[in-house]
Amino acid sequence: MTRRPLARSTSLLAALFGRIGLLFLLIVLAVGSIAFFTAQKRINEIYDGQLIIGANVLRALVDEEVSEAAEAKNLSELSVEDSAILSPDERQAFDAYADWRMFRIWRDGRLVMRSDTGPPLVAPPVQSGFSEIAGPKHRWRVYSLRVARQNVVVQVGERSGIRLVLVQGIALGLALPLLLLIPTAGVLIWLSLSDGLQALRTLIAEIGRRTLRDLSPLPLEPWPRDLHPLVRSINRLFERIDRSLQHERRFLDDAAHQLRTPLAAVKLQTQLIAGEADPAERQAMTAQLVESVDRASALTDRLLTLARLEASRAPSGKAGDLREETVAALADLAPVAARRKVELSFEGRGAFTSGDPDLLRLIATNLVENAINHAPERSEVAVRLSSAAGRHRLVVTDAGPGIPPGERDKVLERFHRGPAASPSGAGLGLSIVGEAVRLLNGRLQLGEREDGAPGLRVEVEVPEALRGDQR
Amino acid sequence: MRLLIAEDDPMLAQGLRRALQRAGYTVDVVGAGEDAIAAARANPYALILLDLGLPTVSGLQALKTIRGRRDATPVIIVTARDRPEQKVEGLDAGADDYVVKPFDLDELLARIRAQIRRREQRTSDALAAHGVSVDLAARTVANAGGPVAVTAKEFKVLAALMRRMGQFVSKEELEGALYDDTADVESNTIEVAVYGLRRKLGPGLIVTARGLGYTIPKEA
Numbered sequence: 001m002t003r004r005p006l007a008r009s010t011s012l013l014a015a016l017f018g019r020i021g022l023l024f025l026l027i028v029l030a031v032g033s034i035a036f037f038t039a040q041k042r043i044n045e046i047y048d049g050q051l052i053i054g055a056n057v058l059r060a061l062v063d064e065e066v067s068e069a070a071e072a073k074n075l076s077e078l079s080v081e082d083s084a085i086l087s088p089d090e091r092q093a094f095d096a097y098a099d100w101r102m103f104r105i106w107r108d109g110r111l112v113m114r115s116d117t118g119p120p121l122v123a124p125p126v127q128s129g130f131s132e133i134a135g136p137k138h139r140w141r142v143y144s145l146r147v148a149r150q151n152v153v154v155q156v157g158e159r160s161g162i163r164l165v166l167v168q169g170i171a172l173g174l175a176l177p178l179l180l181l182i183p184t185a186g187v188l189i190w191l192s193l194s195d196g197l198q199a200l201r202t203l204i205a206e207i208g209r210r211t212l213r214d215l216s217p218l219p220l221e222p223w224p225r226d227l228h229p230l231v232r233s234i235n236r237l238f239e240r241i242d243r244s245l246q247h248e249r250r251f252l253d254d255a256a257h258q259l260r261t262p263l264a265a266v267k268l269q270t271q272l273i274a275g276e277a278d279p280a281e282r283q284a285m286t287a288q289l290v291e292s293v294d295r296a297s298a299l300t301d302r303l304l305t306l307a308r309l310e311a312s313r314a315p316s317g318k319a320g321d322l323r324e325e326t327v328a329a330l331a332d333l334a335p336v337a338a339r340r341k342v343e344l345s346f347e348g349r350g351a352f353t354s355g356d357p358d359l360l361r362l363i364a365t366n367l368v369e370n371a372i373n374h375a376p377e378r379s380e381v382a383v384r385l386s387s388a389a390g391r392h393r394l395v396v397t398d399a400g401p402g403i404p405p406g407e408r409d410k411v412l413e414r415f416h417r418g419p420a421a422s423p424s425g426a427g428l429g430l431s432i433v434g435e436a437v438r439l440l441n442g443r444l445q446l447g448e449r450e451d452g453a454p455g456l457r458v459e460v461e462v463p464e465a466l467r468g469d470q471r
Numbered sequence: 472m473r474l475l476i477a478e479d480d481p482m483l484a485q486g487l488r489r490a491l492q493r494a495g496y497t498v499d500v501v502g503a504g505e506d507a508i509a510a511a512r513a514n515p516y517a518l519i520l521l522d523l524g525l526p527t528v529s530g531l532q533a534l535k536t537i538r539g540r541r542d543a544t545p546v547i548i549v550t551a552r553d554r555p556e557q558k559v560e561g562l563d564a565g566a567d568d569y570v571v572k573p574f575d576l577d578e579l580l581a582r583i584r585a586q587i588r589r590r591e592q593r594t595s596d597a598l599a600a601h602g603v604s605v606d607l608a609a610r611t612v613a614n615a616g617g618p619v620a621v622t623a624k625e626f627k628v629l630a631a632l633m634r635r636m637g638q639f640v641s642k643e644e645l646e647g648a649l650y651d652d653t654a655d656v657e658s659n660t661i662e663v664a665v666y667g668l669r670r671k672l673g674p675g676l677i678v679t680a681r682g683l684g685y686t687i688p689k690e691a
Contacts, residue, residue, distance in 0.1 A: 253554075257524070260551035264572035265483035271576040272490055285489075292482050 012200075016193050024185055028178050032171070039170040043163050048130060048143070055145035055156040058103055062113065062154075100162050102140065106153040124153040132160070199224050207234055215242040251310070255303045258428075262296035302428040305362065309435035319465040320357025322364075322392050323348055323385055329364035330383065333372060341377040344368070348385025352392045353465045359436040360462070366429040367396040367458050374400030374456065390464045391442075399455040408446040430458075437462065472587065472630070473497040473514060473648055477507035477530065478522040478549070483572075487520065494580050495610055495626060497651045504528025511537050514647070516544050517587055523550040523561065531564050538565035545586035549574065584608055591634055598633040600690055603672050605633050612672070619671050624649060628664040628685075632677060637689035639680060661685075 102118030104111060111121065119135035124144045133140045142157030203223060217235040220228055269289040276282045330344055337344050354360060364383075371381040379399035386393045403411055412434045430446075437444045442462035449455045474491055478484040479502045491498045499514065501507050504525040511519060519537075523530035534546055547568040548561045558569045567589075568582050584596055584607065596607040603614050607630055612619045621629065631648050632640055645661050665677055665685060678686050 256553075257551040260553075260572040261480045261483055261524075264549075264551075264574060265480060265486050267573040268483065268486040268490060268576055272486060272493070275493070288482065288485070295482065 013190075013193055013197055016197075017190055020189050020193070021186055024189065025182065028182060032175060032178055035174050036167065036171045039174075040163070040167045043166050043170075047158070047163055048141075051130075051141070051143040051156050051158065052145075054101075054103075055143050055154045058105070058156060059145055059147060059152070059154040062105060063150075065113075100138075100159040102142075102155075102157045104153075104155040106155070108151045112152075118157060124155055133157070199227060203227055203231070210238070212241070212245060215239075215245070247310075251307065255307075258299060258303065259296065262292055262299060265292045266296060299428075302432065306428055306432050306435060309359075309362075309432060309439065312439060315356035315359055315439045318356050319353055320355065320360045322352035322354050322360050322394060322462065323350070325357055325360040326364040326368075326383060326385060326394060329361060329368055332365065333368050336369070337372050337381065340372055340375070342372050342375045343378075343380045344372075344383070345380055346383045346385075348383075350387075352385055352387060354392055354462045355440045355465060359440055362436045363433050363460055363462075364394065366433045367394070367460070370429040371396050371398035371400070371456070371458075374398055376400065379455075387464065391461045392464060394460045394462075395457060397449055397455060397457045399449075399453060402448065402454055402456045403446055411446070412444070433458075433460065472517045472627070473499070473651065474583070475507065475510055475514070475516045475519045476500045477502075477504070477510075477519065477525060477533065479503065479525050480522075490576055490580075491583075494583075495623065495630075496583075497627075497648060499651050502526075504530060504533040507533045508536050511542060511544065512540070517590070518545045518547065518583055520547050520549050520583075521566070523548060523552055523557075531561065534561075534564050534566060543590075545590050547579075547582060547586060549579070581608075593634075598630075598636075600633065600636055600687055601673075601676055603676060605629055614672055621671060622664070622667065624660060625664045625667045625671075628661065629668055629672075632685060632687045636687050639683040639686045641684040645685070 100117070102115045103113070104115070104118065104121075104124070105113040106124050109123070114121075119133040119138075119140045119142075122133060124146075125131060126146070128144055128146045131142050131144065133142055139160040140157045141160050141163075142155050145154040145156070146152075147154065203218075206218065215238040217238060218231050220231055223231055266289060269285055269292060273282055273285050273289065276285060326348070327346070330346060334344060368381060368383060375381050375398040382395075382397045384393075384395045384397075386395075411430050413431065434444055437460055440462045442460060445459045445461075447457045447459065449457050472495065474496045476484055476487050476491070476498060478487060478500070481502070484500045484502065488498045488500050496517075499510055499516075501510050502525075505527045507519070507521065507525065507530075508528065510516075521530045521534060525533065528536070530548065530550070534548075537544070537546070545567045546565065547570055548566045549570045549572060550557075550561070551572045552558075552561075553571040561569050567586050570579055570582060588594070588596060596609075598605045598607065603612065605612050605626075610626060612621050612626065612629065627649050628645055631645055642661050646656050649660065650656050665679070669677060676687060678688055680686070
């Protein structure tokens with residue numbers, strides 16, 4: 001059984017205990033009340049029965065005496081106390097028997113006999129039956145037996161209080177065990193609840209022991225069925241964490257892989273330079289080395305950009321203009337295009353307000369750079385902007401080799417290098433665009449040129465910025 | 472000694488070519504898996520350096536294809552993939568050695584020599600016959616009078632003949648060891664080299680037979 005400190009008032013255990021305890025108390029009260037009222041009813045029935053029997057017995061006993069007394073014609077003077085009907089012994093016995101009982105015998109409307117106990121005199125009812133009479137001190141329950149033949153009424157009664165005493169006795173006898181039952185049951189309920197919650201505690205401990213190295217799903221069998229939804233939710237969470245960890249690991253793996261090749265080139269060139277005696281050769285090789293280092297650092301930049309994009313869940317709330325960012329990207333890349341003898345063209349007028357300007361810039365830069373890298377000499381890279389139905393569309397078209405339909409999904413994967421990958425393309429550009437578009441809730445599509453000429457057409461759609469809704 | 476480099480990163484491929492040429496090898500470079508398979512079929516390479524992350528056909532697939540046609544040319548995988556299971560996969564696919572980028576040039580050269588040695592069933596890179604010793608690793612030649620300076624071409628011809636001592640080596644085979652695919656073969660290069668070697672190491676070392684080529688006879 002648990003030896004942990006008891007849960008605080010807000011704890012599940014205490015709340016459950018409170019409710020079950022309350023319910024138990026209600027049940028005890030209900031059982032007690034039912035028992036009390038049932039006992040009262042039975043006692044009433046039994047005592048009423050006794051009164052009826054008593055009245056009949058009395059009538060039978062005194063029948064003769066009543067007749068005689070009536071014939072003696074001095075009935076009005078008859079003193080009940082002095083009545084000769086009962087012998088003094090009998091009389092005493094009757095009195096001792098109970099001062100909580102009474103009897104009265106009437107004949108022809110006159111009182112013939114009476115006990116010295118009882119409520120104030122009231123004329124008896126015409127019919128047989130029970131009545132409640134209030135005395136100065138006590139209430140009485142009286143049964144009147146009417147014997148029509150002799151015009152006699154026999155009344156037998158007893159104090160109502162006696163019944164209450166009896167009922168109270170029974171109720172007390174019942175209440176004591178019930179009162180003892182309450183604390184005992186309380187302890188038992190607490191212990192069973194605490195035992196029942198033990199499974200939950202074990203599960204919590206089990207989850208607490210888990211580390212990032214062990215995210216295997218928890219088995220369902222050891223747990224009570226009530227906990228299965230919880231275990232399943234935890235397992236789903238584990239699965240999601242595991243997937244994202246694997247994603248991280250794959251990214252690191254890919255990144256390391258991508259960086260090792262340029263580093264291998266750098267190292268090799270360094271070793272070659274060390275062994276080269278010819279100064280002219282050395283100079284040429286040093287230039288190559290610098291180029292390799294530049295390439296490795298450009299790759300590192302892209303990897304970091306992609307890692308940051310993949311890690312971010314929501315873009316900043318800033319609003320940028322797709323046109324401004326595209327134009328700025330074209331200005332940046334114009335020298336590269338000129339070196340590769342690729343012409344740039346741009347179309348798009350007006351405002352193209354959308355999401356995070358940094359992401360928009362990243363999209364434009366990578367798409368245009370990618371197009372320039374794949375475009376043959378003396379071809380054109382066309383950039384077009386348009387808007388429709390609350391969405392801005394950026395289309396970049398080149399005259400390069402294009403991407404076969406089957407390859408299009410793959411090029412969006414990180415580090416994919418198509419057969420036509422250009423030397424400086426590390427296969428990250430389209431992945432970066434994909435991630436940025438995802439963050440902007442946009443859409444990225446690769447396709448053929450609309451004029452049917454060879455080349456690639458990349459279309460990006462981003463939602464127009466709505467006030468107060470930057471997600 | 473003619474080697475094939477299958478590496479799609481142009482900077483690294485260029486550096487490797489230069490390094491291997493400097494080490495006295497003749498080098499061809501390809502940048503795609505398909506080209507590696509075709510080149511290995513077309514030329515009897517002494518060794519292939521194979522990158523795994525090649526476009527079109529992966530390096531691993533190219534290796535399996537090469538081994539699939541019972542080509543036992545030594546293959547050293549040179550790759551960025553460094554996980555043990557990747558190494559196991561590469562070696563099980565038929566590679567003779569596995570080098571992870573970035574590698575040390577001297578180590579790579581030593582591994583290349585080791586593979587060639589094993590292929591030629593030699594125990595040492597130092598070869599000797601008729602009082603002439605050739606150190607393939609140090610690229611030096613010596614006779615009884617001490618070190619002898621030879622040109623790169625003379626060394627390649629001498630090394631090729633010493634390796635196959637007692638066998639005739641045709642002029643075409645020697646040319647294949649001297650020139651890569653990009654170079655134009657000069658018709659009398661081999662004769663010039665053999666003339667130089669005879670002058671420096673004595674006229675009896677290399678024997679010529681019309682129609683068969685050249686040989687260094689085994690010592691009795």
